[in-house]
Amino acid sequence: MMDRTTYELIENYMLSWMKDSAHDKDHIYRVLYNALDIASGEEMVDYDVLVCACLLHDIGRQEQFEDPGLCHAEEGAKKAFNFLAANGFSEEFARKVSSCIRAHRYRSDSRPESIEAKILYDADKIDVTGAVGIARTIFYGGQLSEPLYTVSPDGVVSDGSEDKEPSFFQEYKYKLEGLYTKFYTARGTQIASERRDAAVSFYESMLKEVRDSYSTGSRIFKDLIDGQSEGQSNM
Template sequence: MNRENFELLENFMLECMGDSAHDKDHIYRVLYNALEIADTEQNVDYDVLVSACLLHDIGRKEQFENPALCHAVVGADKAYKFLVEKGFAVEFAEKVKLCILTHRFRQNNTPQSIEAKILFDADKIDTTGTIGIARTLFYKGFVGDPLYSLLPDGHVSDGENDIKPSFFHEYKYKLEKLYTRFYTKKGNEIAKQRQQSAISFYNDMFSEVSSSYDNGLNLLDKVLEQE
């Protein structure tokens, strides 16, 4: 891919990006993760891969405005239309479209090409480790979700069986389970290297807030009994 085409796609991506959890910096991290993975694979079409990485989240705005939409589906169609309009070959645009369409984890829509598998892994890597924690906290704050929920007895829930959204719920529901869902060897290695930092962050936060509530509730009972 020449620099002119890269900047064309990059500028279109910048026009489409919005929220802080899925901003331009997320796109660049995914791209760099993908290039690191691709360096260990064979027969990678770098033009397809770089294009798909740059454009994979351009449907986020539409999904945020209408949660019934899937950003992967919307983004795939937007990317295909943009590439064809800018003179790229239909066959090339179709390959990029399929990569974007399958980058989101769905059992019935899995990536098939090596470029699609690399994009999938590169995107998921950015949800692992401390960067994944930070992005989740950004998003939870943006939509107004709390860090944790309380149990009926007033103690802090670990998020495991929560129904209401929170950071702890998102960790147990999604972040904790990410580390076995990679298609490439390199992607799996990078994710595993980051896993312990995420575990430590969650455990430390849960310990801190739990001890505060556990001790505080007991002390409050003693104070109220003295009245």
């Protein structure tokens, strides 16, 4: 069923919704290619369902961006079903694709059940691992005007583990750090583990750099201000 004409129909619909720079068309293609890599080691994979679900998995991003109370996986699942049904695909096919999309989000109560859904989940999460995952997380946080880190009242840069407010460090501790044990497929786990060191190294280096800046600079600043205040009091 997935001939060139069918692929381009689905691809063009996907392209019409890709407006988020961190979840752009290139993210979609990386997820698709990761999924095909994973699928090559699995059995009984419906490639038509998998390819379609990969292409359409983030078409609900715009709705979530406009209303953070919405879930892009839920919105995307509904939009995909309606699009496929309106373009002559069977209800069963549309339902399978929709189910994969609904279960691909990390922050969701829906868990992937079919092999296609598990592959999509893993392929999408691979794109949040390693150097690419760090870059995309910072990029997306910048779009939402989120800071890289937060500073406690006593002037210490938080590592993100106890933060309630969003920041890059908070997202790393909440999601990125523990993601590597959450994959469903052996190949997905392998790819992610190969990328892990790059993410850990970046986070630890950045945390050290900003903490060193605050620690050294704040000490010098305090001495400077205290010295100026003391000099004024002696005038």
